[in-house]
Amino acid sequence: MAWAGIISIDFLYAVASLILVSLGLAVIFGMMRIINLAHGEFLVLGSYAAILSSHAGVNIWVACLIVAPLAVGMIGFVIERLLIRHLYGRLVDTMLATWGLSLFVVGLLTTVFGNDTQGVSAPLGPIHIGDYQASGYSLFVIGLALVVLAAVYGVLRFTRFGLFARGTMQNADMAAALGVHVSAVYSTTFALGAGLAGLAGGVLAPVTGVFPSIGGAYIGKAFITVLSGGSAILAGTSSASVLLGAVDQIGTFATNAVFGQVGLLVAAVVLIRFMPQGITSRFFRRSL
Amino acid sequence: MIAQVSALLRGHAGTTALALVGLGLLFGLPLGLETYVLLQVTVYVTFAILALSLGFVLGFGGILCLGQSVFFGLGAYTYGIAVTDMGDSTIPVLLSVAVPSLFAAALGYFIFWGRISDVYVGVITLTVSLIFFSVVNSTAGPQYHIGAAAIGGYNGMPNIPGINLPFEPDDTLDPNGVFYLTMGSLLVCYFGLRWLLTTTFGRVVVAVRENERRVELLGYDARRYKLLALTLGAAIAGLAGCLFANWGSFVGPSVFSVVQSAQILIWVTVGGAGTLLGPVIGSILISWLTAVLGTQQTLNASLVLGFILLVFVLVVPGGIAAVARRARTAAARLGAFGAARRIGREAHPGARP
Numbered sequence: 001m002a003w004a005g006i007i008s009i010d011f012l013y014a015v016a017s018l019i020l021v022s023l024g025l026a027v028i029f030g031m032m033r034i035i036n037l038a039h040g041e042f043l044v045l046g047s048y049a050a051i052l053s054s055h056a057g058v059n060i061w062v063a064c065l066i067v068a069p070l071a072v073g074m075i076g077f078v079i080e081r082l083l084i085r086h087l088y089g090r091l092v093d094t095m096l097a098t099w100g101l102s103l104f105v106v107g108l109l110t111t112v113f114g115n116d117t118q119g120v121s122a123p124l125g126p127i128h129i130g131d132y133q134a135s136g137y138s139l140f141v142i143g144l145a146l147v148v149l150a151a152v153y154g155v156l157r158f159t160r161f162g163l164f165a166r167g168t169m170q171n172a173d174m175a176a177a178l179g180v181h182v183s184a185v186y187s188t189t190f191a192l193g194a195g196l197a198g199l200a201g202g203v204l205a206p207v208t209g210v211f212p213s214i215g216g217a218y219i220g221k222a223f224i225t226v227l228s229g230g231s232a233i234l235a236g237t238s239s240a241s242v243l244l245g246a247v248d249q250i251g252t253f254a255t256n257a258v259f260g261q262v263g264l265l266v267a268a269v270v271l272i273r274f275m276p277q278g279i280t281s282r283f284f285r286r287s288l
Numbered sequence: 289m290i291a292q293v294s295a296l297l298r299g300h301a302g303t304t305a306l307a308l309v310g311l312g313l314l315f316g317l318p319l320g321l322e323t324y325v326l327l328q329v330t331v332y333v334t335f336a337i338l339a340l341s342l343g344f345v346l347g348f349g350g351i352l353c354l355g356q357s358v359f360f361g362l363g364a365y366t367y368g369i370a371v372t373d374m375g376d377s378t379i380p381v382l383l384s385v386a387v388p389s390l391f392a393a394a395l396g397y398f399i400f401w402g403r404i405s406d407v408y409v410g411v412i413t414l415t416v417s418l419i420f421f422s423v424v425n426s427t428a429g430p431q432y433h434i435g436a437a438a439i440g441g442y443n444g445m446p447n448i449p450g451i452n453l454p455f456e457p458d459d460t461l462d463p464n465g466v467f468y469l470t471m472g473s474l475l476v477c478y479f480g481l482r483w484l485l486t487t488t489f490g491r492v493v494v495a496v497r498e499n500e501r502r503v504e505l506l507g508y509d510a511r512r513y514k515l516l517a518l519t520l521g522a523a524i525a526g527l528a529g530c531l532f533a534n535w536g537s538f539v540g541p542s543v544f545s546v547v548q549s550a551q552i553l554i555w556v557t558v559g560g561a562g563t564l565l566g567p568v569i570g571s572i573l574i575s576w577l578t579a580v581l582g583t584q585q586t587l588n589a590s591l592v593l594g595f596i597l598l599v600f601v602l603v604v605p606g607g608i609a610a611v612a613r614r615a616r617t618a619a620a621r622l623g624a625f626g627a628a629r630r631i632g633r634e635a636h637p638g639a640r641p
Contacts, residue, residue: 096553216546272399
């Protein structure tokens with residue numbers, strides 16, 4: 001029984017971290033049809049923001065949950081203004097430009113911080129389930145993923161910005177004709193996506209530690225999750241996270257973490273063959 | 289006969305000149321350069337072959353393959369593993385072309401038969417390269433081996449035997465021989481692709497890039513052409529990988545890394561997608577720049593490469609090739625303008641210019 005509890009915590013943690021890591025990418029892709037190849041670097045920037053501010057004496061919770069998303073959100077806003085804005089409608093060029101940005105940021109971080117791994121210790125101690133131990137922080141990450149999903153749903157569904165954003169997503173010209181400031185919606189959406197990436201980076205920083213090129217370790221999973229999910233941001237990300245998280249965990253239990261990743265990739269490639277537009281092209285079609 | 293040949297040459301003046309330059313470099317460089325410099329040039333030429341492979345896949349096939357390093361790395365590792373096991377390099381060289389091709393064909397089946405969009409193709413190929421990197425990276429330790437060849441994980445495979453004359457394991461190529469082989473491969477690939485693009489197959493591949501649906505309505509199966517284009521690109525990239533592993537007697541997981549994939553794309557973007565010569569020139573320029581950057585400490589190489597990619601995407605779409613084409617058109621227009629003025633003056637001697 002206790003063992004089953006531990007297994008399910010592991011599984012839920014895998015799903016939750018997939019959701020957190022992918023959600024920023026999914027928001028930007030779902031709303032703006034842009035694949036942001038610098039997503040991994042947004043995560044890393046979030047981690048650095050959290051670690052540096054906590055070393056500077058900021059409370060660890062504030063550093064992870066507030067400083068990291070705000071800092072990266074602002075960076076995202078600036079990047080949208082300087083870079084992405086000039087490339088709307090040119091999907092491939094946007095990908096290439098964000099890839100250039102990603103290399104640039106890795107280079108910049110390496111120049112500034114060097115190639116060392118930095119870290120902070122996780123703030124919650126272990127909890128005991130029968131004879132086994134689970135990390136309290138894992139439970140916190142699981143809870144946070146649920147809260148973030150609910151918050152994004154709330155913003156998109158119930159706020160004025162969410163209404164404008166969904167309208168712009170469906171038909172930008174019509175939204176503009178009805179008086180929506182489309183370009184402001186785009187930059188806010190991009191900043192929101194970047195902020196979510198920053199939050200994920202901040203929250204995962206105590207678990208993984210951070211060095212400039214660690215973004216590469218996240219982005220593969222994030223891309224696969226978003227592609228498999230399809231265009232519905234929340235339903236797509238959650239369903240793909242559950243499916244791929246399960247595959248990942250089974251692979252990891254059967255062999256090791258690396259082959260879990262391979263299983264995840266193979267599952268996604270086969271899935272794409274039969275559902276090219278992702279899971280939400282067939283299931284949960286009308287969801288957000 | 290001679291008249292026919294010279295007429296043919298006049299019709300292809302650019303190609304002929306390029307072929308002469310290529311042959312001149314092939315036979316001239318080993319005479320003129322010191323062995324150390326020749327070795328450096330050999331690796332640039334290897335990268336040029338790799339750039340050519342993506343130049344074809346991306347520029348002519350219109351396939352956004354962001355993971356070309358997968359095929360390069362597979363070629364390199366296949367050669368390394370096979371030659372360590374077999375001793376003689378003849379079959380390993382062939383395998384290093386065959387294995388990436390087969391992998392590309394399998395991957396291409398899922399990608400193209402799923403009919404996913406460009407952006408998805410880019411993301412999937414990039415992700416495949418990420419996964420290859422982490423898998424190969426984690427295979428350190430004696431339990432991971434194929435035959436007698438240990439894969440070596442993050443340490444890579446050192447002491448890979450060099451390429452020898454076919455079926456004569458004791459007759460390994462010297463640096464000059466390796467250069468001849470590499471430069472010869474580049475010339476064969478370049479002119480082979482040029483020829484291929486004039487055939488029906490090549491034209492259909494380009495047509496698919498231009499308008500996939502129209503090509504399908506004309507009765508061609510676009511998926512099959514894309515698959516073949518990707519496979520051919522993978523074969524060339526695999527050859528480059530084989531030459532690379534042979535060049536350094538070493539292959540490590542960084543051949544699969546994101547930076548490697550990005551570099552190939554930067555070569556093509558800087559040189560100009562949609563041409564074959566552009567990527568070759570781009571690869572040599574950027575490899576040289578990377579080598580220069582490696583000698584100093586202040587500027588990080590990936591900082592500079594990222595900046596270059598950004599600038600070219602934003603400011604110089606079409607790369608060096610487009611700039612050259614524009615310059616040539618401008619020069620021609622200027623020449624025509626001058627000629628028109630001259631004619632005008634001759635016709636009306638008294639008129640003001």
